[in-house]
Amino acid sequence: MIKTDFLVIGSGIAGLSYALKVAQHHPDKKVLVITKTRVDETNTKYAQGGIAGVTDLETDSYESHIQDTLIAGDGLCNPHTVEIVVKEGPERIQDIIDWGTQFDKDSEGDFKKGKEGGHSAFRILHHKDVTGKEIERALLETVGKQKNIEIAKHWFVIDLITQHHLGYLVTKSTPDIECYGVYVLDQHSNKIEKILSRITLLATGGNGQAYRTTTNPKIATGDGVAMVYRAKGRIENMEFIQFHPTALFEAGVSPSFLITEAVRGDGGILRNKAGDAFMVKYDGARKDLAPRDIVARAIDSEMKKAGTEHVYLDCRHMDKDKFIEHFPNIYEKCRSIGIDIAEHLIPVAPAAHYSCGGIKTDEWGRTSIKNLYACGECASTGLHGANRLASNSLLEALVFSHRCYLDSVQRPEGIAFQESIPDWNPGGTTEPKEMILITQSLKELQLLMSDYVGIVRTNVRLQRAMKRLDLLHEEIEALYEATAVSPQLCEVRNLITVGYLIVKEAQFRKESRGLHFNTDYPEKSSLVQNIIL
Ligand SMILES: Cc1cc2nc3c(=O)[nH]c(=O)nc-3n(C[C@H](O)[C@H](O)[C@H](O)COP(=O)(O)OP(=O)(O)OC[C@H]3O[C@@H](n4cnc5c(N)ncnc54)[C@H](O)[C@@H]3O)c2cc1C
Numbered sequence: 001m002i003k004t005d006f007l008v009i010g011s012g013i014a015g016l017s018y019a020l021k022v023a024q025h026h027p028d029k030k031v032l033v034i035t036k037t038r039v040d041e042t043n044t045k046y047a048q049g050g051i052a053g054v055t056d057l058e059t060d061s062y063e064s065h066i067q068d069t070l071i072a073g074d075g076l077c078n079p080h081t082v083e084i085v086v087k088e089g090p091e092r093i094q095d096i097i098d099w100g101t102q103f104d105k106d107s108e109g110d111f112k113k114g115k116e117g118g119h120s121a122f123r124i125l126h127h128k129d130v131t132g133k134e135i136e137r138a139l140l141e142t143v144g145k146q147k148n149i150e151i152a153k154h155w156f157v158i159d160l161i162t163q164h165h166l167g168y169l170v171t172k173s174t175p176d177i178e179c180y181g182v183y184v185l186d187q188h189s190n191k192i193e194k195i196l197s198r199i200t201l202l203a204t205g206g207n208g209q210a211y212r213t214t215t216n217p218k219i220a221t222g223d224g225v226a227m228v229y230r231a232k233g234r235i236e237n238m239e240f241i242q243f244h245p246t247a248l249f250e251a252g253v254s255p256s257f258l259i260t261e262a263v264r265g266d267g268g269i270l271r272n273k274a275g276d277a278f279m280v281k282y283d284g285a286r287k288d289l290a291p292r293d294i295v296a297r298a299i300d301s302e303m304k305k306a307g308t309e310h311v312y313l314d315c316r317h318m319d320k321d322k323f324i325e326h327f328p329n330i331y332e333k334c335r336s337i338g339i340d341i342a343e344h345l346i347p348v349a350p351a352a353h354y355s356c357g358g359i360k361t362d363e364w365g366r367t368s369i370k371n372l373y374a375c376g377e378c379a380s381t382g383l384h385g386a387n388r389l390a391s392n393s394l395l396e397a398l399v400f401s402h403r404c405y406l407d408s409v410q411r412p413e414g415i416a417f418q419e420s421i422p423d424w425n426p427g428g429t430t431e432p433k434e435m436i437l438i439t440q441s442l443k444e445l446q447l448l449m450s451d452y453v454g455i456v457r458t459n460v461r462l463q464r465a466m467k468r469l470d471l472l473h474e475e476i477e478a479l480y481e482a483t484a485v486s487p488q489l490c491e492v493r494n495l496i497t498v499g500y501l502i503v504k505e506a507q508f509r510k511e512s513r514g515l516h517f518n519t520d521y522p523e524k525s526s527l528v529q530n531i532i533l
Pocket residue numbers: 009010011012013014015034035036037039041042043044045046047048049050051052131132155156157158203204205206215216217219223224258353354375376377378390391392393394395397
């Protein structure tokens with residue numbers, strides 16, 4: 001058994017920035033960070049475009065960033081949360097600069113600011129086209145110097161521990177469900193440990209792996225959301241999955257390489273098979289820089305009309321040297337597959353990219369379960385509403401990890417460890433005999449989510465998806481009961497839960513709003529509501 005005052009699950013921007021603040025505040029207390037694979041293998045590392053923030057009040061304003069976020073969110077943002085994130089954001093960006101993050105600057109020493117879809121000002125700080133990698137580097141270097149932070153790599157958190165593990169019946173209506181820690185699979189020893197914690201933070205990231213085509217790395221399997229749902233906590237707005245309009249199309253390659261929106265911000269133009277710049281038909285004013293949902297649906301429609309698997313991004317007219325300077329990673333990736341951006345069109349298609357909903361939290365990152373906080377992509381704070389504004393997610397992770405820190409930092413004194421938690425009971429399970437049962441379930445799930453619960457939905461497709469999910473759920477639960485747990489088994493189980501939550505909440509939403517587009521209800525309803533399960 002392990003005991004820790006602060007337990008952090010996740011080593012991306014949300015988990016590491018929280019861990020640093022708590023550890024610096026309490027140099028005498030241990031902070032344990034758990035990560036299921038390598039420490040830097042996170043969605044954070046892959047962020048390209050940058051982080052949005054009002055850092056120059058002469059050329060930009062809080063009001064403008066607030067309005068852009070509210071417009072993208074299509075009526076479902078919590079305006080109070082939006083104001084918090086926009087106004088506290090610049091200070092939090094300063095935190096990561098103080099920890100060593102280098103954002104690109106011009107010859108005068110001012111930040112070079114980019115613009116992405118839905119933003120009405122240049123306000124995106126970036127480090128070339130590898131912003132997330134730079135932030136993760138700086139965070140890990142700073143964490144490395146903080147003696148009271150311990151990072152446990154290749155540890156897979158299986159479940160949250162609550163009163164359920166003390167033998168009580170816990171349901172959605174149980175008041176005061178409490179989190180006492182987690183059960184975790186140490187992949188070095190293959191043993192399941194019990195970790196007792198006074199405060200637990202979930203920073204487990206996204207769930208793009210529920211779809212066949214995604215920009216998210218393999219770790220993005222919605223574990224935190226699924227764990228909270230199993231523990232009877234509240235989950236909201238899962239139907240709002242953002243598809244990035246422009247992932248590089250390479251048949252059979254997963255995850256898909258992202259071509260950041262900033263390329264369109266710098267002048268890249270989308271063209272269909274016939275070579276037409278089609279965005280003008282869908283959003284005459286904003287064209288290629290319309291919000292992502294509009295661009296993704298436009299591409300989906302052009303692909304369906306032409307019967308192609310992709311459209312094209314045209315950068316041939318752009319200054320090649322500037323392109324290489326701003327997007328060296330994209331340039332190299334294209335070159336590596338024989339595409340010279342100055343001469344060739346880049347084939348692109350939409351890919352599952354970001355989960356706007358997740359574990360419901362309040363303005364301090366508290367979940368519906370006591371002593372359990374959540375921030376980053378796994379959380380639903382009210383910022384994104386029905387659609388995330390580009391580059392607002394890294395910002396949200398920083399603002400809310402800080403708020404979780406402020407709210408939780410003094411609390412451990414008053415929280416006792418729950419000593420009577422039993423050890424993990426493996427029951428009569430045996431080693432899995434056939435991996436194919438797990439890998440096939442994953443493939444089936446990804447296919448059905450992409451085919452029936454993608455950019456455009458219908459009632460019939462959602463019904464079909466739910467029927468197949470029921471079967472997959474039944475099969476995976478049987479496997480889970482009978483075999484020893486493995487990360488692969490747990491991930492598929494979690495993804496099936498995530499799929500169920502996306503479909504269920506999509507079925508409840510009898511309208512089209514933001515990222516959720518159902519042809520049976522093409523209009524927006526006058527009833528403005530978040531759907532919570
Ligand atoms: C290709 C790409 C480009 C993007 N570009 C941008 C951008 O330009 N701007 C922007 O604002 N956002 C961008 N995003 C989104 C942004 O990167 C993410 O939303 C953000 O980094 C999420 O950070 P996080 O800390 O919440 O989670 P992550 O960084 O994903 O970290 C999750 C952590 O949780 C751990 N974990 C998960 N489950 C378990 C478990 N069961 N047990 C133990 N550990 C677990 C993982 O190991 C990992 O350490 C992009 C995302 C992608 C994929």
